[in-house]
Amino acid sequence: MGFAEGAWGMDMLKATGVTLCVALSGFAAGAVFGCLSAAASFSSLRALRALADGYTTILRGIPDLLVIYLFYFGSSAVLSQLGALFGSEGFISAPVILTGALAIGVVSGAYQAEVYRGAVLALSKGEIEAARAYGMPNHLLFRRIILPQATRFAIPGVGNVWQLVLKESALISVVGLIELMRQAQIGAGSTRKPFTFFLTAAVLYLLISFVSGVLFRIAEKRAMRGIRRAV
Template structure:
C-alpha cells in the first residue's frame, strides 16, 4: 500500500510540475490559451447576439424578401458544418483582402488576422442559433401586455424597452445559455486557421513533451471551469430576470 501511495505522490508531483507555474511548467501558456478561448467565445457570442437580433427581426418582418433571406441564413448556417464556415471565411477573406490590396499596388498575399477570423466565424454561426431562440422568445411574449401598452399610449421605442425586451430576454435566457455553450466549444475549431487557443496550446505542449494525456486532461478541466463559471452567471441572470418579472 505504501508503494502505491508513493507512486501516486510522485505522479501527482510530476503532473503539477508539468502544468504548474514554476520553471519548466506549462501553466502560464495554458492559462493564456484559455484566455484566448474565452475572448473568442465572448466576442463571437456578442456579435452573434447583435446579428441574431437582426435576423430574428427579419424572420418576423411583414416583408417577404426579408423573411426569405433570414430563413435562408438560419437554414444554411445551421445545416452546414461549422468547420466549413470557418474555412470559407478564412480563405475567402484572404482572397478578397489580397484582391482589394492589389488595387492599391500591394503585391503578394494579404491574410486576415486569425483572431478576427475566429471571432467573426463564431459570431456568424452563433447568430443563426440565437435568431431562432429570440424569435421563439418573442412569440412567447404575452400579447395582452403589448395591447395594454398601446392602450396607455406608449411609443414604439418605449414599448420595446419597457415591455417587449425584458420579456424576450426572460424567455430567451435558457436558450441563449445553450448557444453560449455551443460558441465556447466551437472555439476549438479555430485552431485550423493557425490561432493558438486552449486546445491548440495543449496540442503543442503535448508534442513538445510527448505527454498528451496530462495536457489534454488539463485542457478539459479548463474548458469545464469556464463552462461552470458561465453557467452560474447565466443562472444568476435568469434568477434576476425572474425577480424583475415577478416570478
C-alpha cells in the same frame, strides 16, 4: 505542467485567455446578428422575413468548420487581391482572431435569432394589445414591455448558445490561432505527454463552462423575480 521555468502552466493559461476572448467576441457578434435576424423575422416585408429565414436555415445547416474556412480563406483572398493592386505579391493572411470571431458570431447568431424569436412569441399577446390600444408608440412598447420580458425568457436559451460558442472556439485552431486546444496539441507534441495536456485542457474548459453556468443561473433567477412559476 506547472509554473516553474520550462513548465507549460502559464502557456496554457494564456491560451485559455485567447479562447475566452474569441468566444466572448463571437458571442457578442452573434447577439447583434441574432437580434437583427429576429427583428427581420417579425417584419411586415416578405423580403426581410425570407432573408432572416434563409440566414438561420443556411448557417444552421453548414458545418461550423466550413464556415471558419470560408471566412478565413475568403478574407485572405480579398486581402491578397487588394494587395496585388498596390504591388504586393503573394498570399496575405487575414487576421485569425478577427475572422474566427466573425465566423463564430455568424453561426451563433443563427441560433440566437431563434432563441430571441421564441422569447418574443412567448410573451402575452394581451399585454401588447393593451399597450397598443392605449396608444403606446412602437419604440416605447419595445422598451417597456417586449424587451424586459423577452430577455427573461431568452436567458436559458442564450446560456445554451454560449456553451456552444465556447466549444466552437476550439475549431479556430485549424487556421493557426493558438488557443487552448492548439496549445494543448503543441505541448503534447513537444513533451510526448498527450494525456496530461488534453486532460488539463478538458479541466479548463469545464471550469469555464461551470462558472458560465452559475452566472447564467444567477441571471435567470434575478430576471424571474416576482414571476409565479407553475409547480
